[in-house]
Amino acid sequence: MKFIIAIVLSVALINSASAKIYTKCEFARVMFDSGFTKESLPDWVCLAIHESALNSNVVGGPNTNGSFDWGIFQINDNYWCKVGYLGNDCNMDCNKLVDEDLTDDIACTKIIFARHGFTAWNAWKSKCQGSLAAYQVDECF
Template structure:
């Protein structure tokens, strides 16, 4: 019985801490549902592919300035979110960007996009800008 309880607890801990790696189509559907225009979905998919490989729990850094990048969009802690507290221009705790619910991630990414377009993301600049974008034709919206 003890082995069963220990096994169950270990499974529960692993299941709740496991990162969600989205498929391209899951991401595209979530973005579209959040109001991203169809004409921009390929850019967003490319950005996420090259920033986090669709991993909702991606965390990068420390960067040269001591900041970190959080979540599926790799949102930077220097400007956009607060480490361990609500902060930044998105008024969000960075840790809330590294879970499987990407609703708040999308909201913050849209704030960044509205100020800087895609140029705020190095992954988009180096891998997507003026390059062939991934097809999303297989993704039903």
């Protein structure tokens, strides 16, 4: 297990050069430009703030099952991506989720959301559901 953690941390450090911490408005505009409605943006902003602090390079874990969560949306490698090769339901390498390009992250997030909605993310359930006043993005457009 320590070896796996060391590999994951090494990958995260290698990718840190291309990491980005987004502002709320930068993130909202990326999401809008990727096809998300303005009405849904407060949910996505809240989710990303509480999952990763809008940091594209975060790797969280290990979780109780030994899995890790990757990127700005904290996408789990037990279900959605695989480390070092294409795999799981998003058919992607988790390393693609820890850079400043959110294209891969958003593509996988759309798959997760289509299956589970926002309830796929514990941070959304505990921090965002029914409490979005602080995450409005009207000033971003």
